[in-house]
Amino acid sequence: MMTTHPAPVPADPSAEAPLLRIRDLHVTFTSRTSQVHAVRGADLTIYPGQTVAIVGESGSGKSTTAHAIIDLLPGGGKVTGGSIEFDGEDLTKAPPRRFVRLRGSQIGLVPQDPMSNLNPVYRIGSQVREALRANGIDVSRSSYRALVAELGEDAVADTPDARLYLGSAERRALLACLAGRGIETAAVADKLVVGFTTRVEVAILLRGMGLDDAEALAERFVTGTGARDRVAGLLAEAGLPDAERRARQFPHEFSGGMRQRTLIAIALAARPTLLIADEPTSALDVTVQRQILDHLGVLTRELGTAVLFITHDLGLAAERAEHLVVMYQGKVVESGPSLDILANPAHPYTRRLVASAPSLAYQRIQVAKTTGEDAAEAPASTDGERSAERPGVLQVSELTKVFEIRGSRPGRATQFTAVDDVSFTLRRGTTLALVGESGSGKSTVANMVLGLVKPTAGRIVFDDVDTSGLSRRELFAFRRRVQPVFQDPYGSLDPMYSIYRIIEEPLRTHRVGTKAEREARVRELLDKVALPASTMRRYPNELSGGQLQRVAVARALALNPEVVVCDEAVSALDVLVQAQVLDLLAQLQSELTLSYLFITHDLAVVRQIADEVAVMQTGRIVEHATTNAVFDTPQTDYTRQLLDAIPGGKLNLGH
Amino acid sequence: MGWYVGRRLLQAIPVFLGATFLLYLMVFLMPGDPVAGLCGDRGCAPAVASALRSQYHLDQPFLVQYLLYVKGLLTGDFGTAYSGRAISEVIATAYPVTVKLALLALAIEAVFGIVAGLIAGLRRGGVFDGTVLVVSLLVIAVPTFVMGFVAQFVIGVKLAWLPTTVGGNQTFTALLMPAFVLAGVSLAYVLRLTRTAVAENASADYVRTATAKGLTRRRVVVVHILRNSLIPVITFIGADLGVLMGGAIVTEGIFAVPGVGNTLYQAILKGEGPTVVSLVTILVIVFIITNLLVDVLYALLDPRIRYV
Numbered sequence: 001m002m003t004t005h006p007a008p009v010p011a012d013p014s015a016e017a018p019l020l021r022i023r024d025l026h027v028t029f030t031s032r033t034s035q036v037h038a039v040r041g042a043d044l045t046i047y048p049g050q051t052v053a054i055v056g057e058s059g060s061g062k063s064t065t066a067h068a069i070i071d072l073l074p075g076g077g078k079v080t081g082g083s084i085e086f087d088g089e090d091l092t093k094a095p096p097r098r099f100v101r102l103r104g105s106q107i108g109l110v111p112q113d114p115m116s117n118l119n120p121v122y123r124i125g126s127q128v129r130e131a132l133r134a135n136g137i138d139v140s141r142s143s144y145r146a147l148v149a150e151l152g153e154d155a156v157a158d159t160p161d162a163r164l165y166l167g168s169a170e171r172r173a174l175l176a177c178l179a180g181r182g183i184e185t186a187a188v189a190d191k192l193v194v195g196f197t198t199r200v201e202v203a204i205l206l207r208g209m210g211l212d213d214a215e216a217l218a219e220r221f222v223t224g225t226g227a228r229d230r231v232a233g234l235l236a237e238a239g240l241p242d243a244e245r246r247a248r249q250f251p252h253e254f255s256g257g258m259r260q261r262t263l264i265a266i267a268l269a270a271r272p273t274l275l276i277a278d279e280p281t282s283a284l285d286v287t288v289q290r291q292i293l294d295h296l297g298v299l300t301r302e303l304g305t306a307v308l309f310i311t312h313d314l315g316l317a318a319e320r321a322e323h324l325v326v327m328y329q330g331k332v333v334e335s336g337p338s339l340d341i342l343a344n345p346a347h348p349y350t351r352r353l354v355a356s357a358p359s360l361a362y363q364r365i366q367v368a369k370t371t372g373e374d375a376a377e378a379p380a381s382t383d384g385e386r387s388a389e390r391p392g393v394l395q396v397s398e399l400t401k402v403f404e405i406r407g408s409r410p411g412r413a414t415q416f417t418a419v420d421d422v423s424f425t426l427r428r429g430t431t432l433a434l435v436g437e438s439g440s441g442k443s444t445v446a447n448m449v450l451g452l453v454k455p456t457a458g459r460i461v462f463d464d465v466d467t468s469g470l471s472r473r474e475l476f477a478f479r480r481r482v483q484p485v486f487q488d489p490y491g492s493l494d495p496m497y498s499i500y501r502i503i504e505e506p507l508r509t510h511r512v513g514t515k516a517e518r519e520a521r522v523r524e525l526l527d528k529v530a531l532p533a534s535t536m537r538r539y540p541n542e543l544s545g546g547q548l549q550r551v552a553v554a555r556a557l558a559l560n561p562e563v564v565v566c567d568e569a570v571s572a573l574d575v576l577v578q579a580q581v582l583d584l585l586a587q588l589q590s591e592l593t594l595s596y597l598f599i600t601h602d603l604a605v606v607r608q609i610a611d612e613v614a615v616m617q618t619g620r621i622v623e624h625a626t627t628n629a630v631f632d633t634p635q636t637d638y639t640r641q642l643l644d645a646i647p648g649g650k651l652n653l654g655h
Numbered sequence: 656m657g658w659y660v661g662r663r664l665l666q667a668i669p670v671f672l673g674a675t676f677l678l679y680l681m682v683f684l685m686p687g688d689p690v691a692g693l694c695g696d697r698g699c700a701p702a703v704a705s706a707l708r709s710q711y712h713l714d715q716p717f718l719v720q721y722l723l724y725v726k727g728l729l730t731g732d733f734g735t736a737y738s739g740r741a742i743s744e745v746i747a748t749a750y751p752v753t754v755k756l757a758l759l760a761l762a763i764e765a766v767f768g769i770v771a772g773l774i775a776g777l778r779r780g781g782v783f784d785g786t787v788l789v790v791s792l793l794v795i796a797v798p799t800f801v802m803g804f805v806a807q808f809v810i811g812v813k814l815a816w817l818p819t820t821v822g823g824n825q826t827f828t829a830l831l832m833p834a835f836v837l838a839g840v841s842l843a844y845v846l847r848l849t850r851t852a853v854a855e856n857a858s859a860d861y862v863r864t865a866t867a868k869g870l871t872r873r874r875v876v877v878v879h880i881l882r883n884s885l886i887p888v889i890t891f892i893g894a895d896l897g898v899l900m901g902g903a904i905v906t907e908g909i910f911a912v913p914g915v916g917n918t919l920y921q922a923i924l925k926g927e928g929p930t931v932v933s934l935v936t937i938l939v940i941v942f943i944i945t946n947l948l949v950d951v952l953y954a955l956l957d958p959r960i961r962y963v
Contacts, residue, residue: 072863096872104869111867116860119879120959121886130878131868250958266868 019087019274019306020046020069026081027064027073038064038077040330046306048273051297053309053321053338055353057574058545061330062310063112066276069308070107071099086274105135108267108305110296112279114259118251124262125247128231128269135270140164140224142198162200164224165233166192168244174202174221183209194244195225195233238265239295256438257288264296268303275300278310285437285601286645293320312574314353315604316647318342326350356579390427393595394449394482394563397423399458401444418444420619422458426563429589431596433606433627435642436616442599445616446567449597450484451475462563480510483556487568489548493540499526499551500536506558525554529584546577553584557592567599582608604646607631615639660951667943674939675728675932679721682928711737711929724929728936734929736922742933745918749934752825753907753914757899759830760838765892768842772849772888773881779854787850791843803836803909820911833910837903841895848891852884859883886956893949897942 027039039061046052054062067073069084069091084091086107094102103109111117118127132139142163166174171192175185191197191205199222206214225233228247235243238261251259260280267275277296281289297320300307311317317324318338325335326347333347345351401419419441426432434442447453449460451467460467462478470478483506486492493502500522507518523533529550540548549569556564566585570578586609588594598610606613606627613630615623615638623630623639634640699707708714712723727734733742775784794802810832811819818829856862857880865879866872904916911917915934922930954960 070867072867074858100869100871102869103867109864109867111860111864113860117864119861119865119883121883121957130865130870134869134871134874252959263864266864270869 016047017088018045018085019048019050020044020308021085022065022069022082023085024082025065025068025079025084027061027068027077028080029077031076038330039068041082042327042330042332044308044325044332044335046274046308049301049304049306050323051300051307051309051321052323052325053311053317054325054327055311055314055317056327057312057576059329060327062327063278065327066278066308066310069276070103070109071096072109104131104272105270106272106274108270108272108275110260110263110267110275110277110280113283114256114263115283117263118254118259120251122250123247124235124249124251124254125228125231128234128247128262128266129227131266131269132227132230132234137270139195139227139230161219162198164199164222165195165230166197166199166202166222167225167229168194168232170221170223174217177217177221193233193236195229195231196236197233198222234265234269235262237299238262238268239292240265256284257292260284260288260292261295264292264299268299268305271303272305274306274308276308276310279312280309282312286603286647287437287641289647290645313647314342314575319647326353352576356576390429392425393428393463394426394597395459395461396425396445396449397459397461399423399445399448399460400456401441401448401453402456417619419448419455422616422619422621424614424621424624426595426597427611428562428595429593430611431589431598431609433598433600433610433613434616435600435603435606435613437601439618440616441619442601442616443567446484446565446597446599449563450482450565451478476510480506480559481561482563482565483559483561484565484567485549485552485556485569487571489545489552489572490540493548493552493555495540497540498536499538499540499543502540502551503536503555503558506555510559512559521558522554525558528557528588529554544577545573546581549573549577549581550584553581553588557588560592561594563595563597565597565599568601569598570605571600571602578605579608585609603631603642615642660947663947663950667947670943671936671939672725675725675936676721678932678935679724679928680717682926682931683717683720685926685928707737711735724932728933733933736930737925737927742930745930746933746937749913749915749918750937752821752912753900753903753916755825756830756834756837756903756907756912756914757896759827759834760841760899761892761896763834764838764842764845764895767838768845769849769881769885769888772846773853773876773884775846776850776853776884777857777876777880779850784850787846791846794839794843799836799840799905800909802839803833803906806832806836807909822911822913825912830912833906833912836909837899837906841892841899845888845892849884849888852887853880856880856883886953889956890949890953893945893952896945897938900941901938 022042022044025039025042025044026037029036029038042061042065044052044054044065054065056062064073064077067077068079069086071091071094073079079092082092086102091099091102118124141160142165171194174192175189178185178188188205188209192202197205199218202222203214203218206217211217229244232244232247235247240246240258240261246254246258251262254262264280280296281292284292293316296307299305307321309317309321311320318341321338323335324338324341326333326341326349328347328349334341334345334350341350342354345354399419399422400417403416403418405414405416422441422445424432424434434445436442444453448455451470455468462482467475467478497505500519503522503525504518507513507521512518513521522536526533526535531547531550531554535543535547535551540551543551552569569585570581573581582605585596589596596609598606600606610627613623613625613627614621615630615636617638623634623636625635630639631643634643705714712720715723724734733746736742736745771787775781775787778784807819810816817832818824821829821833862875862879865875870878900915902916903912903914904920906912907914907916908920915938919931919934922934
């Protein structure tokens with residue numbers, strides 16, 4: 001459907017009036033104790049139908065700029081300077097009532113986190129219907145801007161009745177009528193979408209089937225929908241399968257991808273001219289991310305909607321937008337056509353961003369080369385050789401985990417196989433990446449390796465000892481040698497503990513050293529992860545995500561483990577911070593001969609850290625080879641899909 | 656859901672038996688002879704006393720007494736009070752007043768608590784918020800009987816806006832002041848609970864999304880913020896019905912309401928075991944049922960909750 005190349009820029013954008021023009025925007029957050037200038041002089045122009053991306057790390061002011069446009073700044077935030085001109089109107093001077101009318105109907109918003117952006121207590125359909133009702137939309141007729149243009153000279157298309165939607169009862173009647181004439185309806189049934197297909201489209205479809213009375217049939221059977229059918233149509237348009245039934249479900253019954261499609265349907269329900277997409281897919285798996293962005297691209301192009309796309313991923317931005325705006329510390333540091341910026345970044349920050357974008361990285365971080373030590377012993381040869389000659393430290397064989405799911409009443413429990421016959425060997429001093437989408441069972445494997453979840457079947461052999469037979473005391477000793485680093489540093493470090501206490505806790509639990517020795521060790525660990533010793537008096541809420549993840553690494557290393565299980569350890573971090581943490585992990589590996597079991601959904605990261613890759617799908621390992629082999633010659637379709645989904649992977653930057 | 660309700664009702668059986676057993680035991684162990692008080696100052700003649708004892712099974716061992724009582728309950732017979740009145744009759748006169756009072760208090764606590772909590776939660780840090788927080792803290796801190804007497808004196812005696820006591824005059828106006836006093840503490844909790852929930856939900860992502868859809872502020876507040884904030888509040892209010900009915904002893908005493916609280920107090924003073932146990936048993940049943948209803952209501956309010 002969609003090509004991976006950005007659509008051509010309008011021949012001469014300056015000939016058209018801009019849809020949105022932000023000039024020298026300043027936004028300040030005021031609290032009782034402080035003032036923060038989140039945005040300090042942002043400039044941005046979007047022409048009708050154009051896609052522009054704002055790229056920047058968290059705290060760069062990109063989301064704040066977007067929220068300022070529709071007056072959705074969180075408490076204490078205020079526009080303190082500059083102008084936001086939308087369709088010629090300065091929004092910084094508009095009263096709140098004006099925004100109520102603009103929102104939804106003129107400017108739509110696709111928010112960041114699909115899990116928290118739908119009201120959990122209302123059905124999906126009613127949340128979409130709300131968007132239609134709030135903006136006074138005629139649900140029976142299409143306001144498909146591009147429809148008339150698409151159909152060209154076909155004069156029929158231009159009458160209001162031609163834009164009536166097909167209703168669900170009418171669809172059944174039409175199919176019955178066709179079946180009555182002995183026409184095979186299976187093929188056409190898929191194309192007749194309730195609340196989405198219009199009268200003129202039905203007519204064209206029927207004509208294509210060779211029916212002479214196509215127009216008459218369309219006129220008889222397509223007489224406009226009610227709100228419920230239109231909601232189903234909108235959801236179907238956003239790519240939700242089985243939309244009529246799904247509309248009656250609640251958000252918690254939807255996956256993240258389905259929720260994001262719902263939010264897209266809501267944002268586009270009233271056909272706005274500008275769509276603000278605020279990190280719309282950051283919380284989703286790469287393959288789902290790709291599908292949704294492809295779909296969003298097609299939709300907005302057909303509807304002629306301009307898109308302001310906000311992301312921290314440079315590769316993604318370059319792939320999806322014609323024009324890039326790079327923000328750093330509240331300022332726009334660079335803007336221009338996407339490929340120009342990628343190829344010739346002018347600002348130092350952009351250069352760093354291009355250099356560390358994981359989606360654009362092409363090889364494993366080679367520490368031995370740069371530090372110069374152990375160059376002979378750990379040759380920077382190809383990763384395959386590197387790992388093959390090392391002894392295994394952790395062997396997992398035929399590992400299976402079956403969960404029991406409670407049924408509606410006793411005796412109705414069902415079984416769910418989360419991990420199915422998984423075997424691999426982690427060699428000493430190397431990294432094995434376990435890659436898969438959410439639900440593939442990779443985290444369950446990690447939990448079993450850590451001894452947190454008991455396997456249903458199979459063996460985990462650590463240093464030639466089967467861990468299933470360990471006594472409590474042996475398990476305690478085993479935990480000392482295998483340590484975890486988890487995804488969310490905010491959630492996995494106790495907020496009531498000081499950093500010192502967090503890092504010292506494992507030492508105290510395992511009765512290592514005296515108090516003075518433990519303090520010395522904490523200092524040493526902080527130094528290893530490149531944090532100042534003064535950090536230990538601070539608390540988790542005072543540190544950034546990247547700093548916290550360094551603390552988590554220091555905590556994991558406190559007991560000198562041999563294996564570190566990194567469960568999505570860098571997935572929640574900004575690209576630059578991610579690159580720093582990955583560098584740190586690589587460096588520590590070469591210094592301490594650590595072995596990493598690296599769990600991630602992000603293949604782009606894998607390339608930078610892993611020696612071997614095992615790809616998991618629905619609980620099984622479908623492909624297992626060296627990193628280069630997996631990237632260069634993927635063996636299964638699933639792996640190829642995952643590789644294709646890496647944003648920006650296709651952009652050629654001449655590396 | 657049907658299975659869940661069935662299981663909960665089954666669980667109510669041991670709760671019911673355990674509660675009645677403990678109550679019966681406590682009343683049995685109470686010092687004093689119930690028969691002694693029945694014949695006035697002179698005391699009963701020994702023959703009369705022993706006749707009364709055997710009539711009320713007081714000469715039997717404790718377990719037999721208890722089992723006879725339960726047997727009566729299961730056949731719908733609450734027994735007879737020592738005064739000779741059927742206990743079912745005592746219940747029939749005491750409960751309607753208390754139910755009226757408790758429902759009125761419940762309505763007051765819900766309406767005032769939720770409205771004030773909503774406003775305070777939306778304008779957190781404002782003057783209104785600060786005022787209601789201090790007032791509600793005061794209401795929670797001051798004992799009910801102090802509140803009751805002060806209200807009675809100021810509103811009933813000095814200003815004469817409302818009747819001072821209830822007695823036989825169980826009208827809406829008469830019950831209004833006791834209901835407010837009874838609702839006081841719960842009202843303060845409902846207010847604070849609503850305020851916290853509203854403040855939390857007001858900054859939720861889905862509320863921002865609702866605003867971005869183009870909804871008016873009023874609709875965002877009522878449909879999204881308030882509706883979601885009511886989930887914990889309604890759970891609290893529902894569970895509070897039992898507390899209000901059982902906890903009305905002090906309030907009923909101050910305003911002379913002839914309800915469960917007053918009757919129970921008198922029965923305890925007189926050592927009327929069967930009457931005390933019967934009145935409290937019904938309270939226990941009310942608790943069990945309201946708690947079950949609250950759990951069911953909770954699942955209806957929040958579709959994410961599934962009972963299996």
